[in-house]
Amino acid sequence: MGPQEIIVAVAASFLILLLIGGGTIVASAKKEFAGHPKGLYVLFFAEMWERFSYYGMRALLIFYLTQHWLFNDEKASVIYGAYTALVYIAPVLGGYLADKYLGQRKAVLFGAVLLTCGHFLMAFEGDPTAGQANPMINVFWAALAFIIVGSGFLKANISVIVGQLYPRTDVRRDGAYTIFYMGINVGAAVGTIIAGYLGQTYGWAYGFGAAGIGMLLGLVVFVIFKPLLEGKGESSNPEALTRPYMGIKFEWFLYLVGLVAVAVTWWLVQNQAIVGSILGVFGAILVSYVIWQAIKIGGNDRDRIFAAIFLIIGSILFWALFEQAGSSLNLFTDRYVDRQGVEASLFQSINPIYIILLAPLFAGLWTWLGRRGLEPSAPAKFGLGLIQLGLGFLVLVWGAGAVGMENATPVLFIFLIYLLHTTGELCLSPVGLSAMNRLAPKHMASLIMGTWFFASATGNFVAGLIAAATGSEEASGEGAAKEVVLSVYDKIGWVSVAVGVGVIVVSPLIRRLMHLDTLRDDEELAGMSELGEPQAAGTNLTGETKA
16 A cells, blocks of 8 residues: 555545544434534535535646646636635625525535535546546536635635634633634544545546535535524524515525626626736725725724734735645645655645644743743734745755755655645634734724635735746756746745734734734723713714714
8 A cells, every 4th residue: 555545544534533533422412422512513524525525626626727728827817816716705795695695504505505516527637648628627617616715705704713612701612713724724633634635636527526525515414403503603694585586586686696797707807807807906995995984984993004004014915925836836745846756746735734733832822921021923923924934935945955956855844834834724724814803993894804714815816927927938947947846935935924924013002003002892991981980982872983
């Protein structure tokens, strides 16, 4: 048995154990399991399988574009960037329809159906020798569109249901999200290993089919164990969903809106330049609107919003470089690394495995430092994240140069770049989410969080452009092509380190803009008002700031 077979056997055994564990949780007569509502574990398994399918497909996508559809590296990278950007834009539609009409549970269910269709459509590949002349390429574009819109309905809404299982003051909430976050990364790691191995060893249809089966399992779990959600995530206006609208029930009209979004996305994913224009125009409008609102509010909340915008802009650079993992770094691993017989797509599992191992350590580290007054501020953590991200690229460049351009890069340096990128991610991603929640005034919370995710979409699109720059069609010979990639990595590595240092230098100023000493919970503010005590400077009971 070779190393690949051992990896798959271990992963399959692990999945079986997870399924057995899930059955044990559900079969228990108690309302809770391990101190949490059973509904949390339903969401855990549903999200685990969704991430299994998404990351399993993502690990193969750049290879599918270059090896099956015969796009050159540059075009494939731009398509990949547009696809991942649209995945982060789509939750704007899915989240709005869920909040306003459908409720989170029905939105998640509809999203899961779309995702299942999309992943199974990916398994139809047609003539492998025809390239882009293959008429099945239209099915491929449709598959991407279904996955994008399905992610939009599922991605944010399933996380909202997690929070609804607990009262706002429940001390178990952070632990619940930690458990849920582990499900995301377990699914990402195992999906990458199984789908990636099957796709690159036995054929694309097997890999994408495995991703489809994973998503179908997630859908089944979510439907069968619906009662364990205790009625959470339902529509705030169920009567409106049953009313007739344009000859059909309004609920079905909303699903038709989702299908129209699939058709629009089918066109957008084929016209990547339009996606870039949309990101540029709407991004400028969104940031301008947030700044205008901040100026109107004034006071401490204005400063906090400016601090949030600073972090949001920094996150664009981070994701633009971090997301090389699925595109240019994936291709580099395939072509220029001594993989010792392991398929390149399997290396996409390293990041989620590192997160599973390191996330508890980082959480404990911040707590330990915080108790001693030594915890870095959120802006300083952002700077540390960018520095580690840049060092990851520089370590790979150094390692490749040390053995010579004509020799394969030792696989150790792939593990090192993913290690540094993961530690950088743990300094930035969860910290950023927490900062957006803390800094946004209550009436602007969704807007600020939407801006954060829009920045992620922009970063993913820019990642495609950077990856396109590593395309070496004009280079003559494998060594020259490798040098082109490493030259780009060297530049972006130093840029990331320099920006990270700059962020750390200005972090005391940004921290002052955050006014953490005047932050109050709504309950605390209400209590202070009842007692006749003065409120935090510049803040009224609604969370708005006085002019």
